[in-house]
Amino acid sequence: MKRLSLPTMSTWNRIDPDWERPTPPRASLRRDIWAWVLILAISLLYNAGLHSSGLYSSDPEQTVKSYYVVAALTLPLMTRRRYPIATLLVATAIFFGMSSFSQLAVSTLSSQLCYFTVLYTAVAWAKNRAMLWIAYALVCLSVFLWIIAIWLTLGSAFNLFGIENYSGGLFSRPTASYIVMTLVNISYFGLAGALGRTAWKEAYQRHILTQQADQLEAQAVQIAQDAVHKDRLRIARELHDSVGHHVSSIGVQAAAADRALRKKPELATVPLRNIEKLARSSVAEMKNLIRILRESEADPGSTAKEPQVADIPALAHSMQESGIETVIQVDTQSLEKIEGLHQGTQLSIYRMAQEALTNVRKHSSARSVILALRTGGQGEKTWAELEVTDDGTLTENSQARPRAGYGLQGIRERAAALGGSAQIGPRTGAEGWRVLVRFPVRFEDYQEEK
Structure with missing residues (x-):
């Protein structure tokens, strides 16, 4: 911490600091x-x-x-x-x-x-x-x-x-x-x-x-306030990413069931089962999230499990059930490197992918999505990258993509926390939307830890 000091008087002697001793009471x-x-x-x-x-x-x-x-x-x-x-x-x-x-x-x-x-x-x-x-x-x-x-x-x-x-x-x-x-x-x-x-x-x-x-x-009061503020933001991001994804999927399945009931009631069985599955999954993840938030650093034996990169295929499967073809592109070497990252880093990658896919489902008429995980760089300048692109246009209920929404804000905040950046916007030369997150990471450090 920087030492607190007072300036010296600009006088002919410069003997004493520029301070006035208070008069006694x-x-x-x-x-x-x-x-x-x-x-x-x-x-x-x-x-x-x-x-x-x-x-x-x-x-x-x-x-x-x-x-x-x-x-x-x-x-x-x-x-x-x-x-x-x-x-x-x-x-x-x-x-x-x-x-x-x-x-x-x-x-x-x-x-x-x-x-x-x-x-x-x-x-x-x-x-x-x-x-x-x-x-x-x-x-x-x-x-x-x-x-x-x-x-x-x-x-x-x-x-x-x-x-x-x-x-x-x-x-x-x-x-x-x-x-x-x-x-x-x-x-x-x-x-x-x-x-x-x-x-x-x-x-x-x-x-x-x-x-x-x-x-x-x-400073102690400010640090405590900042910690509370950051913790609230973290909780808000986790709740938004977790609940928002499932609620959005439930909404899509409910709309499909409503259309089926009016035309062919027997076809409503599948979306209704999906709604049940999503509701159970949402409750389970909510309970898991609450356990994580309550978990103390002094309690390493907690059984709460945070989502990791290995759980991203489940997100793709839920998109498939919503009628959106989802393809995961990642080579074996990149997948091994990313799955070897710390648990918190993997959770951030998972949440950013989850939010990007949720935005496609909520705000786009896309029929296909490509989720790509990549690694690259050499020496000390290695990096990891997440890219989600779709081929859809805005739906009638979406006047504009949520540039300032909590979800996209959460993606940018997570990217910044990892020391990287997020590029979010329309694709160049093609219809659709693109979310690109890149952050630096030294894979050699993780290999040495192992």
Whole structure:
């Protein structure tokens, strides 16, 4: 089966497939608000602990500002999944804006985790992937410029933590500050982006698997419907071929008996006996057909027998009884090859011959019919052929041959199922009708099976 996949976006990056992750349901978005309340409480408690440890010194104003900064940095958590890209930009603005009030509060673990969560969520839930990566690149660039600004204005970020008048190590204090902050931020933003994209890809893969499962389910339903439809067509063909042949013969014999009763009643005995024989034969074949249709593949011991090529002479005999001279033309070698075909193939040949002969009886004034079975070809291009020709014209009750009738349709369908074709129409250069069915068959395969 062809693998289901989605096209890639035609954007400047071609990083992600063209798929929009669905927005979480309202119940899930409401849980984000309750999560924000919990995180706000934990962040304020954590900030109180830092204040009590003396990190913010004894300046009351600095302490109050730290609480405002911590609370402000948790606000974007409420809308992080509903508006991921907008929340990313707003959170970044808040982060840089609050750093001017309290550098220490912005640098605490709770503040860093809140901003990390916003970064991760933006990458994991953004619908417009091109816009996301543009926004993410701008955020990273702004952080890089912020580091340079700190380096230029303060000389060293370590001044934020009260580390002064220290010399030693491989680098100067400004250089060491720049290296450390660069590596930390690369790890910080890189990890947030990587984890977010991993989460987005997992959601995308789940979406693909869901679509594949739905497609498989739809295909299974379609296959089941097709199987039912094909089975109905098969049953319809079998019933039409089996019952139609006998009913048509009964009709011809009944008409003969009616004419005999009005002129010479003693001559009506033969057609009446034929009607009885045909009725019994029709019932027997109907029962046999029902057994075949009910037969399970797991029941190979069933005694139901389908008509085969060897039963075609019986069709010719019934035509003879209807007053139509029927000749079967087949050489010994071709007959042996055709009778060696699979049971289903032989049944199709029998049914096509039966329908062709029934049409002659029902729609033609023919007095003679020739049924020919042939084989030919060489190597891998061998074939088998069935041809039925008659010498009659249309009867008064038939305005036209049943080109679109169920019988001729059944012949074409059977021929197509065998990989061949059917030519049905008036004979060229002579009166009558011609049905020619040819289909490819490798007789060597059947010989090897034997």
